[in-house]
Amino acid sequence: MKDSNLTVTAYDWVPHFAQGHVRDLRVRWALEEAGFSYNVEVMPQGTQKKPPHLKRQPFGQIPTLEIDGRSMFESGAIVWRIAEASSALLPGDGAARDQVLSWVFAGLNTIEPPIAMLATLELFVTDKDAAARLRPEIAAMVAGVLNRFVAALADAPHIVGDFSVADIVLTTVLRDVPADLLNERPSLHAYVERHTSRPAFKTALAGQMKPFVENAAKYEDAT
Template sequence: MATPTITAFDWVPDFAKGQVRDFRVRWALEEVGQPYEVRYLSQGEQKGPEHRARQPFGQVPTYEEDRLTLFESGAIVHHIASQWPGLFPDDAAGRALAIEWMFAALNTVEPPIGELAYVDIFEADKPWSKPRRPAVEERIASRLKDVAKRLGDQQWFNGDFSAGDLMMIAVLRIIETDPLLTAHPNLVAYVKRGTDRPAFRRAIDAQMAGFTGSPPPGFAEWEAKLKAGAGAN
């Protein structure tokens, strides 16, 4: 089997460093001990026809292995967990439970957390942004309460660390220092267990080392506009 190749950005704003979703793929590959290569894209290059042939929405990451090309971090992590031992239990029921938590992370927990990025960053200059935050916080708080209750005092969701835990921790660490998460000590401890894993550290170090590019034209003006709008709100 050929060494997999993933795509990643060579530059992102500071708030996105460590969070771009190629990190999730890197972490999965590190957990299973699979070397990989990275094709770096400058900002804007992801919207070009060459990359859209790999990823129709012009996003990262993508994953290429022999004749197989995948997009969507969840699908890629599922493929990695299916290809190499380490992220799925050996039994069918255990695999199903791990997949269940992958879907829960991506479909139930991440969407309201993702809304915070629009409230606090991407639409911070809009008059409707700040008034939206209480409702967004309420939705996140409800999801986190349910996740914390189900986790209880377990180390991981179903026995050993799995792809389900990897995806859930990748989502929860988006708000790692937010009071919404720190209100749940068991979730804070859960995230720390995940981020203390050697594979996590290797993955995060690799992503950070790849940010060697430059911001696109107009970024400074865009950033200043958002900061001014956030201050006005």
Template sequence: MKDSKLTVTAFDWVPAFAQGHVRDLRVRWALEEAGFPYQVEVMTQGAQKHPSHLRRQPFGQIPTLEIDGRTLFESGAILWRIAETSDTLLPQDPAACDRVLAWVFAALNTLEPPVGMLAMLDLFIKDKEAAARIRPEIASAARDMLDKLAAVLGPEPHIAGGFSVADIVLTTVLRDVPDDLIAGYPTLRAYVDRHTARPAFRAALEGQMKPFLENAARYEAAG
């Protein structure tokens, strides 16, 4: 993949609450860590619904990764493909690689759903009274998962041995945990801080934020 033509799709602007959290960040971060050069196709809001994009991402979402003309979608699948072809994101030992794979799926399938539900309640549900009634139950489910994660992680710097693609996925999930929950987990906050201080993460974040800043005035005027 290092010698392939790689193109990531990304939005030209999103509302402030989503800036720095759109999932192309995961893909950019993995590519930065792997040292793979890539281009970014910046899409205007609404373009994700066009037939041309739906042919490469049937749900009209961001990101996709084009690899020499063929397209891959779903951030977890994209990250795993990058990791498989990199020298830095997967261990060579098969048992260690299996552990990384398990934690990638745990982050996406076990931790991210309750975290995403909290984001939905806090940011998107218009009936705030209904959201307030439901939120404690969802927050309890999220805390249960965070309790277990904190117990497994302990004082370790990474989730599966050395730094790997699992840390990229898990860090991006934990960054979306609401402040009132993550405040109770100092080791998880330290884990996030440690990984978001990496130069590759900072480069990925800067790349995502650049078009948001450039296009903010246009979108805000239209709104």
């Protein structure tokens, strides 16, 4: 993959609440950590739901990754694919590799679902009163998985041995936890800070944000 022609898809603009949180971020981050050079195809808002893009991304989302002209999708799948090609993201030892794989899925299929549910209630549901009534129950579910994560991390800097793709997935999931739930868990807050202070993360974030700033006038005048 190192010497392949790689292209990530990203948006030219998203609403403010999503800026810095779109899922091309973790793909850019993984590519930066791996030291793989890549192109970015910046897609105008709306084109993600049109047939040409649906052909490579059936749900009309970004990111996709093109590898020498063939395409794959889902940020989790893509970062795992990148990790398979880079010793910077995946340990060589089989047992450690299995733990990293386990944590990649735990991040996306155990930790993220209640966090995403909380975000759905706050951002996407129109019955705001019913959503507000459910928030405490869903926040308690988020707290439950966060407490399990904190216990598993203990005082380690990374979730499995050295830095790995599992930390990329977990950090991008955990930085979307509401501040009240994050800040009352100092080791969780420190875990996120430790990883978002990495140069590769900062480069990835700046890359995602650049077109949003350039296109702000175009989209924000219209709203």
